[in-house]
Amino acid sequence: MTQTDTRMHSSPRPGAAGPAPVPRISAGNLVRKQFIAYGILPLLLVVLIITFAVVEPRFISPTNIVNVARQVSFLGIIAIGQMLYLITRNYDLSNGGTVALSSIICATVMVSAAPGNPGMAILLGCLAALAVGLAVGIANAVLIAVFKVNSFMVTLGTGFAATGVALLVAGGIPVTGLPPEFSRNFGTSAILGIPFPTFMLILVLIGAYVLLNWSRLGRQAYAVGGNEKAAYQAGVNVSRTLVSVLVTGSFLAALVGVMITARVSTGEANIGVQYPMQSIIAAVIGGIALAGGEGRVSGAFMGALFIVLLNNGMDLIRVQGYVQDILLGALLVLALLVDRIRTRVRITAPAGTISTPALLTTDKGDK
Amino acid sequence: MTTHIITERPQGAARAAIAVQGVTKRFQGFAALRDVSIDFLPGQVHVLFGENGAGKSTLIGVLAGIHRPDEGTILLDGQQVQAATPRRARELGIAAVFQEPALVPQLTVAENLALGREPTSRGLVDRRAGRRQAVEALARIGSSIPPDAYARDLSRAEQQILEIARALQGEAKVLILDEPTASLTDNETDCLFDVVHTLRREGLAIIYITHRMGEIRRIGDRVSVLRDGALIRTCPLGEVTDDDLVTLMTGRQVGALFPEIPHRPGGMALELQKVSGAGVLEIDLQVRQGEVVGLTGLVGSGKAEIGQLCFGLARTVSGRIRINGQDLGHSSPSKRLRQGMVYYPADRKHDGLVASRPARENVSLPALDRWTRAGFLDRRRERLETEAVLKRLSLRPANPDALPPTFSGGNQQKIVLGRGFTRPYGIHIFDEPTAGVDVGARAEIYEAIKELADSGAAVLLISSDLPEVINLVHRAYVVAEGRIAGEFSGEDLTEETLLPVFFTQHEKEQGA
Known part of the structure; x- marks a missing residue:
């Protein structure tokens, strides 16, 4: 109310006026637009980094930065997979089980197949593990898209089953004795100075960005998640869209299973337990709407980065694990609260006043 | 949320049940309402007429406590009031029924009516008292909806009537209806109008929003035309023709509404x-x-x-x-x-x-x-x-x-x-x-x-x-x-x- 808008004095009849008055770019406007696009996450990240850097200088040491980069790779890719589910208005509670099963299958195939030919063993192991992702994804997608079963229950079930199969195959113990080349090439190596997992993360982020923003499938995925009925009536093949997107989501979980197996050089059935919840938290903090149809790749990544930084920083200053959980839980609730406010600002503001990329308005709205 | 009633100046507009004076409401700089003053008289149906975006919704939002006006005052029975929340507005006697039905389909009519103010006895919900109050509330508006029916089984008109009954519980002086007939059939509209007429006779000031030309004459006593957030004219309906209304609303002549489409049938x-x-x-x-x-x-x-x-x-x-x-x-x-x-x-x-x-x-x-x-x-x-x-x-x-x-x-x-x-x-x-x-x-x-x-x-x-x-x-x-x-x-x-x-x-x- 401090500044009277110039548009008030324009022609009384909308549409009859000349060129639209160009709104001035004020700092407040910019902050507002950022808030609407990303919520408070960027701000939280900056605060978090500065705080830890001041309290504990080791936080910004090169070693720790590489460490964080590696840790965020796993959760980052998982969060992107979760995001693909959430965008279409589904949950993925099976990504933990998928990570576990793909790790066990990867390791088991590698130690038993093609003895004497580590290259072939590694290839077969990876393929088998990725096939696990496809299988879980297809099972989820068919149950969700074709039989219309609630995704929460479907993925809870397939996740449990996958973990069970992993434990059964491995007999409840870690699978060891993998070819050393596997870990050397895909776990601890670096490409252009970037740790291999981080390199994979970058590829996945780019791929997901292109998929969601520049492909027809991505556009249809957002539409299906936003309003399935409307998408169907607009000619979108809903089942095909769901199957493509959900299978990709589970495939990413299996990819992480392979990456972790390479990192620790062991197949483990208990490595994915924390992922379903952590990835949902990361996505939601990153502004991906549980109601579907909305969310950015950058948001999911920042959400994952936030969780990793928080855990890493608190580890460094020796905060107890339990306390970390309390803080993370509180922050999740805070993020959801802010998300509600953000949605309200977005929906209730008159159409002319807010737009994502630019303000191009000639008229006032009334709602 | 803090609310307060300012009882300063019992001045001029004592006849109006509710009045807005010089109300301006801006949304991020856009004036959705500009210096609007209207008196709503008791025992009259006052139609708000205007295109979408003219400011009708914002005006009833201001009256119903959803929006806080940036400038201007609201007078209820000549006393300046501030309805800072919808709840406060209801307590002041301003009842509003909006387009979106706000009933719980799985509950009965009586339960919907009691929702949020269930009568209790010894800490438990007193269902019998609730039902009795529901029967009273329905009888008050002359409705025969069975109190034990489930809301989901009611027709759209009955749901609207139930909403009105709910809004009118307690002491209402003003009833706001936002396009109540938008999804009703003709028969259903008749039922609804009967209820509105009953309430008008009781002396309520009824504020009625509609897009339907035919309805305005059937139900309205006075009309206010809004355009681009400004009040264009308030007058008794007898003083304007339908063409006048459309001209006032759109700022242009009628006639051009339906274009002539040449009939050239092909294959x-x-x-x-x-x-x-x-x-x-x-x-x-x-x-x-x-x-x-x-x-x-x-x-x-x-x-x-x-x-x-x-x-x-x-x-x-x-x-x-x-x-x-x-x-x-x-x-x-x-x-x-x-x-x-x-x-x-x-x-x-x-x-x-x-x-x-x-x-x-x-x-x-x-x-x-x-x-x-x-x-x-x-x-x-x-x-x-x-x-x-x-x-x-x-x-x-x-x-x-x-x-x-x-x-x-x-x-x-x-x-x-x-x-x-x-x-x-x-x-x-x-x-x-x-x-x-x-x-x-x-x-x-x-x-x-x-x-x-x-x-x-x-x-x-x-x-x-x-x-x-x-x-x-x-x-x-x-x-x-x-x-x-x-x-x-x-x-x-x-x-x-x-x-x-x-x-x-x-x-x-x-x-x-």
Whole structure:
């Protein structure tokens, strides 16, 4: 109310006026637009980094930065997979089980197949593990898209089953004795100075960005998640869209299973337990709407980065694990609260006043 | 939330039950209301009239405690009040019933009425007292809705009446009704009007928003016309003609509402032969290229179902649907779109628009393959072409990046309508295209329909709005009880000839 808008004095009849008055770019406007696009996450990240850097200088040491980069790779890719589910208005509670099963299958195939030919063993192991992702994804997608079963229950079930199969195959113990080349090439190596997992993360982020923003499938995925009925009536093949997107989501979980197996050089059935919840938290903090149809790749990544930084920083200053959980839980609730406010600002503001990329308005709205 | 009543100056407007004086409300700099002053008198129905975006919703929002005015005052019985929350407004005696039903379908009528203020005895809900109060509340407005019925089983009119009963619990002096008849049939509207008349006799000030011209005369005593957030005129209804009202509302002359569409029928575009499906029986229907054909009848007559069958949203049990002579069989909407048929659903919010995606993407969705090469979108061309379509339909505000819920009903309809202009479709099926759409946008939608017909497309217009059907179409079918009960064209296209056919019953029809 401090500044009277110039548009008030324009022609009384909308549409009859000349060129639209160009709104001035004020700092407040910019902050507002950022808030609407990303919520408070960027701000939280900056605060978090500065705080830890001041309290504990080791936080910004090169070693720790590489460490964080590696840790965020796993959760980052998982969060992107979760995001693909959430965008279409589904949950993925099976990504933990998928990570576990793909790790066990990867390791088991590698130690038993093609003895004497580590290259072939590694290839077969990876393929088998990725096939696990496809299988879980297809099972989820068919149950969700074709039989219309609630995704929460479907993925809870397939996740449990996958973990069970992993434990059964491995007999409840870690699978060891993998070819050393596997870990050397895909776990601890670096490409252009970037740790291999981080390199994979970058590829996945780019791929997901292109998929969601520049492909027809991505556009249809957002539409299906936003309003399935409307998408169907607009000619979108809903089942095909769901199957493509959900299978990709589970495939990413299996990819992480392979990456972790390479990192620790062991197949483990208990490595994915924390992922379903952590990835949902990361996505939601990153502004991906549980109601579907909305969310950015950058948001999911920042959400994952936030969780990793928080855990890493608190580890460094020796905060107890339990306390970390309390803080993370509180922050999740805070993020959801802010998300509600953000949605309200977005929906209730008159159409002319807010737009994502630019303000191009000639008229006032009334709602 | 802090609220306070300021009881300073019991001045001039003592006659008004409620009055706004010099009220201005801005949203991020936009003045949605500008210096509006209106007195609402007790025992009168005061109609608020104006296009979508004129400020009606904002005004009732201010009265009902949803919006806080930036300037100006609200006087209740001559006393300045501030209703900072909807709850506070209700306590002050301002009852409001909004368009969106706010009932819990799984609860009974009595439970809905008691919701949030359940009478208790010894800490437990006293169901018997609740029921007694419900009976009283319903009797007060002269309604005979059974208190034990479930809300989900009520008709739309009964739900509206229940909402009114709920809003009026406690001491109400003012009742605000926001387009209460938008989804009601004529009979249901009559029921609702009876209730409104009862309340008027009791001395309530009733503020009534509607887009329907016919209703204003039936129910209103006074009218205030708003345009662009400013009050244009307040006067008794006797002092203005319908044409005056439209001129005041739009700032331009009437007459141009329905364009003349030249009738140049071409080849057969859409043909239904003895089509039966859920709710409809043996439908024969034909639409030629360049023709606008109406499909009208009561709500629930089956006319909407015929549109759904045509677009593949419901299953054809028997009979044939042909597009350009080609049998459709059981195909999905996506296939029918590719065959050149486009359908604009009546329920924009649930069936038409994806609320979380910008207007632009909602327009381009059915035609994405137009801009897709090897799965990837040419976003620049998509943007240019959809923006051109929305500009042509004069979307207001002209912001293709805004989300659908931020637009008025008429402009939301333009977004849905934009889909038909991204590529040349041969057959356009409209289901109630102007429901909840103001007169200005209405004229633009009719103009778009004319443009389609002129270009040789076949248009099937499913509508309950008789003036619209009579003035726009070349030919019209009337549907009654799931069957085609009559076909009219030329001289026969009048309200007097069509309306009786609405009530055709099966038995009588056998002979005809």
